[in-house]
Amino acid sequence: MEHRNMCLIYWCGLLLILITDSTSAARDTIFPNQTLKNGDTIVSANEIFELGFFSFKNSSFLYLGIWYKKVSPRTYVWVANREVPLLDASSILKLNDKGDLQLLSVSNTQVWTSQSTKLVTNSSPVAQLLDSGNLVIRDDISSNLIWQSFDHPGDTWLPGMKIGVDRLTGRNWNLTSWKTDDNPSVGSNTVLMNTNGYPQLYNMRHESSFQQRIGYWNGLGFSGALGIGLKNLYTFDFVLNEKEIYSRFSLINSTSLTRMILNPEGNFLLFVWSDTGHIWQLYLAPLMDACDQYGFCGPYGICSINNAPPCSCFEGFEPKLPEEWSVADWSNGCKSKMYLTPEKGHNFTKFSNLKLPDSQNSWFNRSMSLEECENVCASNVSCTAFANTNIRGVKSGCLTWSGELTDIREAPQGDVSGQDIYIKMANLKVIRELKPxxxxxxxxxxxxxxxxxxxxxxxxxxLYSWRKKNSYNKALVNKDQKQDPDLRYFSLNEVVKATSNFSINNKLGQGGFGAVYKGVLEEGGEIAVKRLSKTSKQGIVEFQNEVICIAKLQHRNLVKLLGCCVQGEEMMLIYEYMPNKSLDFFLFDENNSMLLDWPQRYHIINGIARGLVYLHQDSRLRIIHRDLKASNILLDSNMNPKISDFGLARMFKEYETEANTNHVVGTLGYISPEYAANGLFSLKSDVFSFGVLVLEIVSGKKNRGFSHQDHHDNLLGHAWRLYKEGKPHELVDVALGDSWTASEVLQSIHVGLSCVQQNADYRPSMSSVVHMLGGEGALPPPKQPGFLTEMTKPEVDSTLIMSKSPVSINKVTITQLDAR
Structure with missing residues (x-):
């Protein structure tokens, strides 16, 4: 009998344990006076989210938060006590009879509370974690909502969460960044709904100065903000009534884990979880480049990231302070060429595909037609422009501005949210008559x-073809010196002495242009002498091109041209000497590659990017290099990169963005598809070459000649495969060992693939690249690269010169080999 009782007790105890474990595993609710201790959690019904206590590595601070249940590493979406961390692991979470969640320390001191403002109708409130990630407190009987975590957002915007204003209570639903990645206290960035004028979203810093304006909802997206519109992943709602103003997004596929986050650097990003790659993939970055800086081009200035310089004035307007525009300060914007008065008349000029101006000083009526809107603006002396509020389907609504129009940009390529604006202007006919x-x-x-x-x-x-006389050559160079006093004329005797009569021991390399020698000047200082070969068929034009281009350029990431020597048949360019040779010397050598760790490689990537921004945008001339490659990146004594060899460079006028040629120049593996196939080159041609360079720097492999046992793709195709499979880290050069930083490497691969996209329009500008590499912005997910496979066999010489016949992909190209 005793034995039977013992067995009964045993089996009952075991059953109780199983029931308890099962209940605990599925529990998503906290009942009154029930406590949650450190180590306990509650899990939403479908095990999507989990709530409990957590702490960061190497920290004793304890927080109560919500994170994704099945995502590793752990990703937090909400923190209760972000400003007051717990110091005692014995702290507990409790739900009282009034419907308040309380965080209590070991001494029973309240550290945080939900502080519900709604009265509980009975004594049965419950707290429940939903599959949306929302922690709610309800009346258990009536199911009335008492409190919810979605009303108190942190740094993460989840599907179903509102960002906006409750007009009845005055509550603001704002996103606020963390201070750092491991400190959830409130940082310096906020995403909020500004309700002055027509409501619009802002990304603000330090609570006072605008950082970025996301824009207002126009039915398809936030005006001009990349990607926040109708997508196959999610949809947006915008609600504006007497009770509340807010925006929220919903998932089309509810099983997809998706979040928007305002990170500590102020970047506003949308991530989607990849089950195959087990990583958060960046889906879009609505704010991504310099044009997203608030008021970048000033009043009546239009910012276009595809132009250099990026700022221009509307037709009928001109720079307010031309001297400031000449030094790339566009903040004061533009002014009308003619003062607008009712007596002289006006018209409305339509401008399309724009992120519309700041709507703080605006008036709106969401039921008016565009014609009615024009009449309203025309009859109002202070009205400066008008537009529709809704461009989805049949356009509707009226939005008018008063005062100056600020923060305008061209809508990003491929985005649907750009729209039309009608600006009131003085009659242009009058202007032309005044200035015949x-x-x-x-x-x-x-x-x-x-x-x-x-x-x-x-x-x-x-004259040169007639073997121009020495006296003419000197006169020509002296004339150049007067135009650019920094360009020195070296005599032949000086160069001969410096190079020990062009000693073979001083020879650094040989290229299509000729030989390159190291030299030491009598007054001290090392130089590199590029000597034009008498048999070169391309050197004369390149010599002149390089003198014209590079003599006028000064940047820390461009090689410096010290001078030249023209005497008799001798033509030489004199450069600063680069002791660490060129990038390819390290990158593609099995032994030397180990000398180039990741911090140095990342420094080189950033330096090349800054040099290209200077060439494309910030220099006095707009220059396309056209032959960017590893051998043309020289390294100084501190391993700082210097872009060299401007023999194939092309200068653009201010209004030019692209050109066409039937004489394609460049190097196989680096040349862009549109240039190879159609002879069309632009700033985006250099961007493509830069993207190839970035992937080569990360992988330590050449794009051209790359081989893999599983496929026949080149390096671009291989990187694209790994990216799509969620394994981009496998691209990293094994020579880097453990020196690489995951975030920087993944960011670099993203940049590289974005730059080598097949369609040139999708490639970012170099200024956008610099911002992303500096952690100040982000790029949208890349599309398929151009040239996924080798165009010619690796053994074919890559220095062929293409003839002036129609361009063919089968005949790509072509510059001299350059050794340093």
Whole structure:
């Protein structure tokens, strides 16, 4: 009998344990006076989210938070006591009879409470964690909502969560960044709904100065903000009524784990969890480049990240302070060319595909037609522009501005949220009548110098073909010196002495242009001498091109041209000497690659990017390099990268963005698809070459000649495969060992793939790249790269010169080999 009783007790105890464990595993609710201790958790019904206590590595602070149950490493979406961490692991969470959640220390001191403002109708409140990630407190009988965590957002915007204003209670639903990645206290960045004028979202810093304006909802997206519109992943709602103003997004596929986050650096990003790669993949970054800086081009200025410089004025307007625009300060914007008065008349000029101006000083009516809106603006002296509020389907609504129009940009490529605006302007016919002949004169100012330059260059080339006399050569160089006093003329005797009569021991390398020698000047200082070979068929043009281009450029990431030597048949360029040779010397050598750790490689990537921004945007000339490659990146004594060899560079005028040629130049593996196939080159051609360089720097492999046992793709195709499979880290050079930082490497791979996209329009500008590498922005997910496979066999010489026949992908290209 005793034995049977013992067995009964045993089995009952075991059953009780099983029931308890099962109940605990599925528990999503906290009942009144029930406590949650450190180590206990509650889990939402479908095990998507989990709530409990946590602490960061190497920290004794304890927090109560919500995280994704099945995501590793743990990703937190909400923290209760973010400003007051717990110091005692014995602290507990409790739900009292009034419907308040309380965090209590070991001494029963209240550290945090939900502080519900709604009265409980009975004594049966319950707290429940939902599959949306929302922690709610309800009346257990009536199911009335008492409190919810979604009303108190942190740094994460989850599907179903509101960002906006409750007009009845005055509550603001704002996102606030963490202070650091392991400190959830409130940081310096906030995403909020500004309700002055027509409501719009802002990303603000330090609570006072605007950082970025996401824009207002126009039915398809937030005006001009990349990607926040109708997608196959999610949809947005915008609600504006007498009770509340808010925006929220919902998932089309409810099983997808998706979150928007405002990180400590102020970047506003949307991530989607990849089950295959087990990583958070960046889906979009609505704010991504310099044009997203608030008021970057000032009043009536339009920012276009695809132009250099990025700022321009609306038609009928001109820079307010031209001297500031000449030094790339556009903050004061533009002014009308003619004062607008009712007596002189006005018209409305339509401008399309824009992120519309800041709507703080605006008036709106969401039921008016566009025609009614025009009448309202025309009859209001202070009205400066009008537009629709809703561009989805049949356009509707009226939005008018008063005062200056600020923070305008071209909508990003491929985005649907750009829209039309109608700006009130003085009659342009009056302007032209007041300034007769202006256009003709401006054309003459442009044409005459160009014609003069062409004539002079033609004359110089003709004289050279007749074996121009030494006296003429000196006069030509002296003339250049007067224009650029920093360009020194070296005598042949000086160069001969410096290089020990071009000793073979001083020879650094040989290329299509000729040989390169190291030299030491009598007054001290090392130089590199690029000597034009007498048999070179391309050196004369390249010599002139390089003198014209690089002599006018000064940047820490461009090699410095010290001078030249022209005497008899000798033509030489004199550069600063780079003791660490070129990037390819380290990158593609099995032994030398181990000398180049990740911090150095990341430094080189950033330096090259800054040099290209200078060439494309910030220099006095807009220059496309056209031959960016590892051998043309020189390294100084501190391993700082210097872009070199401007023999193939092309100068663009301010209004030019692309050009076409039937004489394609460049190097196999680095040349862009549109240039190889159609002879079309632009700033985005250099961007493509930069992207190839980045992937080569990360992997330590050449794009051209790359091979893999599982496929026949080149390096670009291989990187694309790994990215799609969620394994981009496998691209990392094994020579790096453990020196690489995951975030920097993944960011670099993302940048590289974004730069080598097949469609040039999708490639970012170099200024966007610099911002992303600096942690100040982000790029959207890349699309398929161009040239996924080798175009020619690796053994074919990559220094062929293409003839002036129609361009073919089968005949890609072509510059001299450069050794340093």
């Amino acid at each position: 002949g202006t256009k003709k004169k401006s054309h003459l100012k442009v044409i005459l110098p160009i014609v003069s330059t062409v004539v002079m260059l033609s004359f110089a080339l003709t």
